[in-house]
Amino acid sequence: METLIQAAYLIAAALFILGLKQMSSPVTARRGILWAGAGMVLATLATFMSPQILDSDQVSINIMLIIIAIALGGGYAWYSGKKVAMTDMPQMIAMYNGMGGGAAAAIAAVELIKASNEAAHDVTGSSTVADMLGADVAILGILGAIIGTISFSGSIIAWAKLDGRLNRSKLLPMQHAINALLAIVTLGFGVAIYFTNSIDTIIIFYLLALVLGVFITVPVGGADMPVIISLFNALTGLAVGFEGYVLGNAAMIIAGIVVGSAGSLLTQLMAKAMNRSVANVFFAGFGTDAVAVSGNGSEGVMKEIQAQDAGILMSFASQVVIIPGYGMAVAQAQHKIWELTQILTEKGVSVKFAIHPVAGRMPGHMNVLLAEAGVPYDMIYDMEDINADFKNTTVALVIGANDVVNPSAKTDSSSPLFGMPILDAIDSDNVIVIKRGRGTGFSGVENPLFFADNTKMLFGDGQKAASELIQAAKEL
Amino acid sequence: MIEGLAAIYIFMLAGFTGYEIISKVPVILHTPLMSGSNFVHGIVLVGAMVALGIAETTAQQAIGFIAVLLGAGNAVGGYVVTERMLEMFRPSDKKEKGEDS
Numbered sequence: 001m002e003t004l005i006q007a008a009y010l011i012a013a014a015l016f017i018l019g020l021k022q023m024s025s026p027v028t029a030r031r032g033i034l035w036a037g038a039g040m041v042l043a044t045l046a047t048f049m050s051p052q053i054l055d056s057d058q059v060s061i062n063i064m065l066i067i068i069a070i071a072l073g074g075g076y077a078w079y080s081g082k083k084v085a086m087t088d089m090p091q092m093i094a095m096y097n098g099m100g101g102g103a104a105a106a107i108a109a110v111e112l113i114k115a116s117n118e119a120a121h122d123v124t125g126s127s128t129v130a131d132m133l134g135a136d137v138a139i140l141g142i143l144g145a146i147i148g149t150i151s152f153s154g155s156i157i158a159w160a161k162l163d164g165r166l167n168r169s170k171l172l173p174m175q176h177a178i179n180a181l182l183a184i185v186t187l188g189f190g191v192a193i194y195f196t197n198s199i200d201t202i203i204i205f206y207l208l209a210l211v212l213g214v215f216i217t218v219p220v221g222g223a224d225m226p227v228i229i230s231l232f233n234a235l236t237g238l239a240v241g242f243e244g245y246v247l248g249n250a251a252m253i254i255a256g257i258v259v260g261s262a263g264s265l266l267t268q269l270m271a272k273a274m275n276r277s278v279a280n281v282f283f284a285g286f287g288t289d290a291v292a293v294s295g296n297g298s299e300g301v302m303k304e305i306q307a308q309d310a311g312i313l314m315s316f317a318s319q320v321v322i323i324p325g326y327g328m329a330v331a332q333a334q335h336k337i338w339e340l341t342q343i344l345t346e347k348g349v350s351v352k353f354a355i356h357p358v359a360g361r362m363p364g365h366m367n368v369l370l371a372e373a374g375v376p377y378d379m380i381y382d383m384e385d386i387n388a389d390f391k392n393t394t395v396a397l398v399i400g401a402n403d404v405v406n407p408s409a410k411t412d413s414s415s416p417l418f419g420m421p422i423l424d425a426i427d428s429d430n431v432i433v434i435k436r437g438r439g440t441g442f443s444g445v446e447n448p449l450f451f452a453d454n455t456k457m458l459f460g461d462g463q464k465a466a467s468e469l470i471q472a473a474k475e476l
Numbered sequence: 477m478i479e480g481l482a483a484i485y486i487f488m489l490a491g492f493t494g495y496e497i498i499s500k501v502p503v504i505l506h507t508p509l510m511s512g513s514n515f516v517h518g519i520v521l522v523g524a525m526v527a528l529g530i531a532e533t534t535a536q537q538a539i540g541f542i543a544v545l546l547g548a549g550n551a552v553g554g555y556v557v558t559e560r561m562l563e564m565f566r567p568s569d570k571k572e573k574g575e576d577s
Contacts, residue, residue: 009522016516017493023512023562024501030562036516037555044551047522053529062529062537069528069541070521073548081556092557093511096518100550103520106543110527110536117533136480152546233514240520241490245483247523253483254490255519261494262513266506269498364507371564 001049008046009251015039016255020262026377043251086372087329090362091162094229097236098155104239105148108141111246112193112202119197130194137246142190144242146209151235153213158228175219182212224281226362227270231278234263270358302438305456307465310432311472317394319350321386323423324370326360327400327436331462334373337399340466341375343473353379354386354423356404383423390427398425399434400462406447417445431455434465511558518551
């Protein structure tokens with residue numbers, strides 16, 4: 001039976017890798033998740049046959065508890081995952097990711113508590129957790145516990161922030177110094193677990209790690225959220241891989257480490273797109289820097305434009321480039337924008353979509369939303385492909401985007417955005433910005449584009465503004 | 477059980493595999509892929525089941541129960557959102573049918 005289970009795990013691991021591989025191409029992506037899903041079902045069913053479980057003293061109670069927990073956890077996730085709006089996807093990923101981290105940490109907790117119990121009741125009286133588990137298992141188990149716990153509480157904070165339940169202003173003084181101290185103390189308790197057999201040490205260790213995850217994530221600014229989610233994703237993978245080693249489970253090791261490394265690379269790609277190192281994202285506190293800078297804000301006035309005029313301008317344009325941002329997602333304006341695009345295309349206007357690598361709250365977030373609305377891929381351009389084309393563009397329509405078109409990233413070395421590659425919307429003949437109000441964006445940085453001579457502001461909710469534009473364009 | 481050097485090999489090869497998978501991905505699929513890899517580490521469910529399965533005391537059962545609860549949430553939720561996201565990445569010709577809603 002043991003061999004059969006190991007074979008099932010092996011097949012599951014292969015299905016995960018092949019599934020992920022297929023998910024990396026739009027053509028095969030849907031098959032990819034089905035394969036990975038099949039691997040998950042196979043591994044789960046095989047685990048019910050595991051002799052480790054069946055030989056337990058409390059086998060019937062434990063199996064019943066397993067089934068109840070799967071039904072509750074899985075049922076809730078199924079319901080919430082089906083119900084959530086596409087625009088709220090980032091926070092759902094953050095939450096499910098946190099659950100995975102929590103699960104890894106809880107596995108470690110069971111193993112550590114068990115080992116510490118055994119050590120405490122050992123005849124020698126001076127045994128430690130490390131003696132019971134072996135040095136390798138103890139070290140990886142404790143490391144996985146820290147990482148998983150941080151990912152758990154950190155992801156909850158990320159979820160709360162993205163869901164608008166938590167304001168980022170809640171920041172302790174000397175946050176980074178406190179975080180560093182807390183990290184050292186937490187690691188210290190981790191080492192203490194290794195060399196002792198005390199349950200109290202384990203409990204304090206977990207509490208500290210929970211707080212650490214919260215403290216690390218709270219100061220991170222909204223603009224950096226994609227990086228954080230991706231990083232916690234990678235961390236959870238790593239924690240799962242480590243706990244896989246603790247349990248001697250090859251499927252967990254392979255799947256966990258594959259995700260850990262893939263997620264790390266993805267995190268780097270994202271951070272690079274914003275010209276920020278991963279360390280910078282964590283320790284710089286984007287929001288705090290930005291507030292200090294916004295004081296010497298841009299001069300000039302914003303020029304308003306009515307939807308009617310904007311619609312006419314766009315109808316007679318030769319080329320319109322639409323730059324969507326998170327604001328479009330919030331306003332659920334993607335369907336209206338697509339409708340507008342179709343009307344303009346019928347009028348002979350060349351319409352393109354320009355997507356900044358970090359537009360929205362996750363890389364590819366805007367692509368997903370536009371795909372949902374029905375925009376074909378070939379109208380959607382990456383930053384590198386479109387930037388040179390802005391010079392030939394009559395109207396650049398910025399809807400709900402802000403930092404990704406902020407020219408001070410190129411011109412103002414004191415700006416916190418300085419060095420970040422941007423979409424050169426400012427090069428177009430006209431820029432129309434659909435924006436709810438006059439305030440700064442999520443990162444809190446003033447945007448000189450809004451005050452530029454060729455920029456007109458169209459104030460209002462994204463969806464309403466888009467409807468008005470459609471109306472104006474239709475009437476011509 | 478996997479031990480010592482063999483485990484290091486697995487760690488190393490799995491690391492390379494993950495790196496290789498991501499390195500050629502178009503930006504358009506970054507979010508679904510992040511979601512997909514989020515689902516894949518839902519395999520933690522299997523470990524959680526073992527942890528609860530071998531629990532001896534009530535405290536261990538309670539923690540194990542939480543582990544399975546969270547692990548199942550990760551796996552099922554990760555699958556559902558990834559599937560929903562990829563649902564939209566059908567080739568353009570088939571797209572028209574499902575878009576009326």
